[in-house]
Amino acid sequence: MIKVRGLNKSFGKKQVLTDVNIDVYDGETLVIIGPSGTGKSILLKNIVGLIKPTAGSIIIDDTEITSAPKKDIREIQRKIGYVFQEAALFDSLTVEDNVAFGLRTLTKLGEDEIKQRVVNCLNMVGLKNVERLKPPSLSGGMKKRVGLARAIAYQPKYIFYDEPTTGLDPIMTDVISDLIINLRQYLKSTSVVVTHDMNSAYKVADRIIMLYKSKAIFTGTPQETKNTDNEIVRQFISGSSKGPIETDRTFNEMEEL
Template identity: 45%
Template sequence: MLEVAIKVENLKKAFGEKVVHNGVSFEVYDREIFVIMGPSGTGKSVLLKQISGLITPDDGKVIVYGKDVFSLSEEEKLKFREELTYVFQGGALFDSLKVWENVAFFLIENKGIPEDEAKEKAKYYLSLVGLEGTEEHYPSELSGGMRKRVAIARALCVNPRCIMFDEPTSGLDPVMTAILDRLILKLKNDLHKTCVVVSHDIQSAFRIADRMAILWNGKIVEIGTPEKIKLSENPVVKQFINGLPEGPITVGYER
């Protein structure tokens, strides 16, 4: 029986009068790649940030490896940050710090690990993402794809069980997108990480996903393997995967 890594129960979130989520529920299994997709503006990134504890929902629960994310003490939250890490869409690197300092930041600032030891760990994780020799560079000296890989190395540096990716291939060319796809597959297959990926890139999603969820109009309207999603008779899903990821969904679907 597969272990449940993340359980989202009836999640609801609104900003003013705009309802973003209206009862979102699903499970993510340990050591799988779970991709959340949907048209722009459906709240995919907001959902990811709620799972990560960065945004508090109005109602519902998020259980990560048996722990209620929004009932954790401050000490438990710090430990939680080591179990589940977050890779922001733009990388969110510190421009004034060298690459290795970005990767080792949590180790030095929160764990009190000496700089020499932290630097060695940073070099190791940079090598895992194919960035040997970039340790002394600054983020501004790297390409967009390289900066995203630095952010992944930083996420790996605390040896988490689960990594959340917010649009990891956004703004990348097809070659770099394929490199990022292979890296995420490597994290699952070789390092046994659970990966939750928010993406608008249909081709990338079908390459990497074990299971996929389609988010629309505040709810999950379909969930399953890539093969199941491709064969779905749901009109929302069919229109979305047939080449209209950024356009409005024109079929009706009740909230």
């Protein structure tokens, strides 16, 4: 289980996260939604230790990661898989070496076993015969799927998805959503997904949390999210430019003209 308590993060004078409290229960898929710039990705990066919080605590399986010794951090890293927004594949390595990277650094598997695991993971995300290719020769959707294969290769307990469907066509978006559901069933993993895509959010989520102006303002199931009276959430899920969410001022002024 992941517990986030009183999390604050600021960059200089800019407050990005304010007193965020979140629980992620084992086996669930938690989706974090919210307008751009509300700190969703920063929240994920704080949880996995890529960014140090300004204040607050993050507890993963009873280990407080903000103050844990390196040995414990390594143990926690072994439990975490992270799917980056732009895949973040290593350009200089082949697809095979990308997917095998975590297996070589975080596990003690032999090379034969690693190769077999790589093929299995690529099959799981619907890719075949791409092991020898390098990332620049892959399409956007293929890159995302290789990124996903890399994150699940060492079978982590927790998988974090940072906008996994951004920039993909609607069909590929649905394929990725199905993959998230299938991987959860197959790996019995706990997932945290940051997304703007409400169709994908409703499809994969057990619970949805909305961040707005650096705070967590809503938590509920997909059904509760659809039926909520919260005007901010309603505006966001309907995708309307009119409502309490402050949009770009210039854009509003242009509209009035």
